[in-house]
Amino acid sequence: MMTFGGLTCREVVELVTEYLEGTLAPPERARFEAHLAVCPDCPVYLEQMRQTIRALGMLPEESVAPEARQELLRVFRDWKRG
Amino acid sequence: MTTRKRDSEETDPAGGEAPADDLRLLRALRAGDEAGFVALLDRYQPSLVRLALMYVGDRAVADEVVQETWLGVLQGLEGFRAESSLKTWIFRILSNRAKTHARREDRSVPFSSLPEPHADSAELAVDPDRFSPRDQLRSGHWAYPPRHWDKTPEEIALSRETSALLEEAVASLPLRQREVITLRDIEGLTADEVCDVLGITASNQRVLLHRARSRVRRALERYLDGGAGPA
Numbered sequence A: 001m002m003t004f005g006g007l008t009c010r011e012v013v014e015l016v017t018e019y020l021e022g023t024l025a026p027p028e029r030a031r032f033e034a035h036l037a038v039c040p041d042c043p044v045y046l047e048q049m050r051q052t053i054r055a056l057g058m059l060p061e062e063s064v065a066p067e068a069r070q071e072l073l074r075v076f077r078d079w080k081r082g
Numbered sequence B: 001m002t003t004r005k006r007d008s009e010e011t012d013p014a015g016g017e018a019p020a021d022d023l024r025l026l027r028a029l030r031a032g033d034e035a036g037f038v039a040l041l042d043r044y045q046p047s048l049v050r051l052a053l054m055y056v057g058d059r060a061v062a063d064e065v066v067q068e069t070w071l072g073v074l075q076g077l078e079g080f081r082a083e084s085s086l087k088t089w090i091f092r093i094l095s096n097r098a099k100t101h102a103r104r105e106d107r108s109v110p111f112s113s114l115p116e117p118h119a120d121s122a123e124l125a126v127d128p129d130r131f132s133p134r135d136q137l138r139s140g141h142w143a144y145p146p147r148h149w150d151k152t153p154e155e156i157a158l159s160r161e162t163s164a165l166l167e168e169a170v171a172s173l174p175l176r177q178r179e180v181i182t183l184r185d186i187e188g189l190t191a192d193e194v195c196d197v198l199g200i201t202a203s204n205q206r207v208l209l210h211r212a213r214s215r216v217r218r219a220l221e222r223y224l225d226g227g228a229g230p231a
């Protein structure tokens, strides 16, 4: 049985964000990566986290109504006049 | 107009000090330059609407919040000391206005007055039943492991069903988690920028982001692979 970096999967899932943020201390990061190298399942979990993050970043933008833009230009002109 | 591409947000320096582009825009705005204002409007309006919706839910109220935000920006221009970027300053104004509205209009869900769970209270990323129990050989290792999703992030974000699911999952998060994940993952701010907008520490940002992302992943997994967990 391999050591899995001395981490259980249950511990790994709690470290995923720190890993992705690059804030794990070097020894912790090494243990995390050692676990990932031998665990068949945690890489799938990490990939799902990445997919989740990427999908969130691709959600369609809110549309901007042309009237709202016109209204804001009016606000700007009023402000400019003081 | 600036020569910078609209979609180059990731090249923005982290919060802390205003980039050169901001300083140019600031000078233009203070001089009453309408083209400068339009550039700013076009750059941030969709983000501001989305952020406002995150706080108030209703589009008409969100538009009102955004308009108040721009007025606040114009009125605050003279006092802006460029200690943060223009972007994080504008987002902070929006966040404050939106919270005021949400408190004032809390009809059914007064989320702003609900106590937030403490950052140190336990909230697990994954249902503990997914792992082997303590007394077993592979204690703490996956008993019901996650399985590969056959959908790309593009497919998840662009399909009506899964994008609605993502939005619902984010909307149902506690306020502080919702703020962090919206700014960070939906709007693409850096960790430093998020801390600057919300006035939170880096470690608090990470805890909130971790919980938020974990919950959204769980919601996606339930939909994409309902059979992954224990029956």
Ligand SMILES: [Zn+2]
Binding pocket: A008, A009, A012, A035, A039, A040, A041, A042, B141, B142
């Ligand atoms: Zn593992």
